[in-house]
Amino acid sequence: MLQRASKRPQQQLSLWRRLLRDRVLLLFALPGTALIIAFHYVPLLGNVIAFKDYQPFLGITGSDWSGWENFSVIFNGDPAFLRALKNTLILTSLQSIFVFPAPILLALLLNSLFSERIKRIAQSILYLPHFMSWVIVVALFQQMLGGSGLLNNYLRSHDLATLNIIGNSELFHVLLTSQIIWKDTGWATILFLAALSQIDSQLYEAASVDGATRMRQLWHVTLPGLRGIIILLFILRLGDSLTVGFEQIILQQQAVGRDVSEVLDTYVYNNGVLGGAWGIAAAVGLVKGIVGVILVLTANKVAHIFGEQGVYSR
Amino acid sequence: MTQTIVSRRVAAPRKIVQGVPMPSWPMRAFKGFVLLVFCAVVIVPFVGVISTSVAPNKQINESGGLVLLPRSVSFAAYESLFAGGVVTRALFVSIFVTVVGTLLSLTVSCLLAYALSRPGFVAGRLILLVVLFSMLFSPGIIPLYLTVKGVGLLDSIWALIVPTMVSAFNVVVLRAFFMNLPNEITESARIDGAGELKTFTYIVLPLSKAVLSVIGLFYAVAYWNAFFSALLYLNDSKLWPLQLVLRTYVINDAQLGSAELGTERLPPQASIQMAILVISIVPILLVYPFLQRHFAKGVLTGAVKG
Numbered sequence: 001m002l003q004r005a006s007k008r009p010q011q012q013l014s015l016w017r018r019l020l021r022d023r024v025l026l027l028f029a030l031p032g033t034a035l036i037i038a039f040h041y042v043p044l045l046g047n048v049i050a051f052k053d054y055q056p057f058l059g060i061t062g063s064d065w066s067g068w069e070n071f072s073v074i075f076n077g078d079p080a081f082l083r084a085l086k087n088t089l090i091l092t093s094l095q096s097i098f099v100f101p102a103p104i105l106l107a108l109l110l111n112s113l114f115s116e117r118i119k120r121i122a123q124s125i126l127y128l129p130h131f132m133s134w135v136i137v138v139a140l141f142q143q144m145l146g147g148s149g150l151l152n153n154y155l156r157s158h159d160l161a162t163l164n165i166i167g168n169s170e171l172f173h174v175l176l177t178s179q180i181i182w183k184d185t186g187w188a189t190i191l192f193l194a195a196l197s198q199i200d201s202q203l204y205e206a207a208s209v210d211g212a213t214r215m216r217q218l219w220h221v222t223l224p225g226l227r228g229i230i231i232l233l234f235i236l237r238l239g240d241s242l243t244v245g246f247e248q249i250i251l252q253q254q255a256v257g258r259d260v261s262e263v264l265d266t267y268v269y270n271n272g273v274l275g276g277a278w279g280i281a282a283a284v285g286l287v288k289g290i291v292g293v294i295l296v297l298t299a300n301k302v303a304h305i306f307g308e309q310g311v312y313s314r
Numbered sequence: 315m316t317q318t319i320v321s322r323r324v325a326a327p328r329k330i331v332q333g334v335p336m337p338s339w340p341m342r343a344f345k346g347f348v349l350l351v352f353c354a355v356v357i358v359p360f361v362g363v364i365s366t367s368v369a370p371n372k373q374i375n376e377s378g379g380l381v382l383l384p385r386s387v388s389f390a391a392y393e394s395l396f397a398g399g400v401v402t403r404a405l406f407v408s409i410f411v412t413v414v415g416t417l418l419s420l421t422v423s424c425l426l427a428y429a430l431s432r433p434g435f436v437a438g439r440l441i442l443l444v445v446l447f448s449m450l451f452s453p454g455i456i457p458l459y460l461t462v463k464g465v466g467l468l469d470s471i472w473a474l475i476v477p478t479m480v481s482a483f484n485v486v487v488l489r490a491f492f493m494n495l496p497n498e499i500t501e502s503a504r505i506d507g508a509g510e511l512k513t514f515t516y517i518v519l520p521l522s523k524a525v526l527s528v529i530g531l532f533y534a535v536a537y538w539n540a541f542f543s544a545l546l547y548l549n550d551s552k553l554w555p556l557q558l559v560l561r562t563y564v565i566n567d568a569q570l571g572s573a574e575l576g577t578e579r580l581p582p583q584a585s586i587q588m589a590i591l592v593i594s595i596v597p598i599l600l601v602y603p604f605l606q607r608h609f610a611k612g613v614l615t616g617a618v619k620g
Contacts, residue, residue, distance in 0.1 A: 018436040024510040025429040026437060032426030033441050035480045039461065040448040046457030060460070106352070109345060118349075124606055125353045131598050131605070133539030135557045139564045139591055140359040143366075148379035150362055156378065182355065246455075247542050251565055265455065272456045273546065285454035293451055 050283040070283035084267035091244040094177045103188035111196045126186025134247040167255040199225035231308045239296030367588035390581040391589035399576035404559040415475040415537040427488035449482045473547035491525040531605045
């Protein structure tokens, strides 16, 4: 009998026998693995069209190689590409400055509540928007802040000047940022709250015996306790810094025009899928993906230098 | 002063550190106010949308668009949406994708996670690496589109299900849960002569109801909310799920006439739009309490064991 006796060293069985022994498990793992390979790794190979003059009727293998030609929009600084890059960088800085710290502050606020009941009620309300799709979030913002939305109706009925928020290209970046804050701040507190509950309560006791005020306790006990998770999440954020919300932006692009709303992801979609410039779009997407991976690895390295764990340890 | 001490005594059984001074009253009032504002900002849009969808015609016109408190309730907007037009069809598409997709996702993910959770599984390390590494990068929009096109899923309802069927993150969470099950249970099942399939269906799955419901709901919400895959892969508007209908008729404000709705009786556009919004929000509100009971746990298992 081929038994998986744990005492017996693995090496005694040949690979073939182990495969045979685990045939049912292999069968279990097959569909999931196949799907991940088919829709993660195979498309990765599909990136070769970045180096080809891709023609849909010729297919990937039939199209001619074009070397680095598709990358010329990046290296020669095509205005449309630069515009997308600029908007992406603006949005990613806005997100790092305003979206990233928001859940930390909210988590500190929730954590400092003395009533568990109020805390729980607040949490159930604040987590809710995370489960709404971007279509719903954008529609809700329209209904609240749009030309005939709640805010402007109120202003009109009180004979005040109305505010042009939705569809105003000057405010578009601010609008995008506030939508993200509305949708995900509550949900993002989960990880911080978990980290806060891990902080040893004796530290607080010791601090208050030493006469530390609540502010000083926050600075010397609470924030150091959050350091690891903050760095971890910031690394992940960095890796995603060229991804600034495709669905959210494409939904609102029509209203404000591409000058302020074109980002790298919409550039790829608009030029490739809609515009038919497959090779160029794939080239931009590929560079974006590679830069993302480099950013994560670098940030992780930096975290290690500062003695933090980072995303992975070796 | 005495007040603060008393209230602290009362609160003592909760996680409160002795000796830490209560915040001052202005501070507490300030916190309460901030929290209240936060919660109101989240809730008011939902209230407004639901109210407007049932508010009477006249009130909507008077208010100029959105109503916070309807004077009377009428379901005319919903009746016209369920009359068999665009929205009814989109609703069926969304329900099909969500139900079938979730079942398939759960089955495939659980099987994979279970195999990965078995100690000494011959290909375990390799497959785990394949799963984990896929989380590090996204393949890119263009190659993904071409792959889906190459498999022949373009303009098929399955394009909304198959490419996103397995989430690596969910597999990792499930695997962590399966690994935490006591080894003795599966071991004793094996001694009693149960194969992997029997162990999995009769021992492991019944013990994992909690995590299965969380992951199932995560998948369901993702399918219900999916907008990008529909936008990318579907040209045929007959196959549109609710989210695309929502975009076209609510965000982009395209006119929903009797041709689209399949009925002659037309309530005002505003209440129809709000009713479509409500239809896409309500299923999530319904599962939300269940989701909430478990999700913190689910998310944290993944984060800690990942």
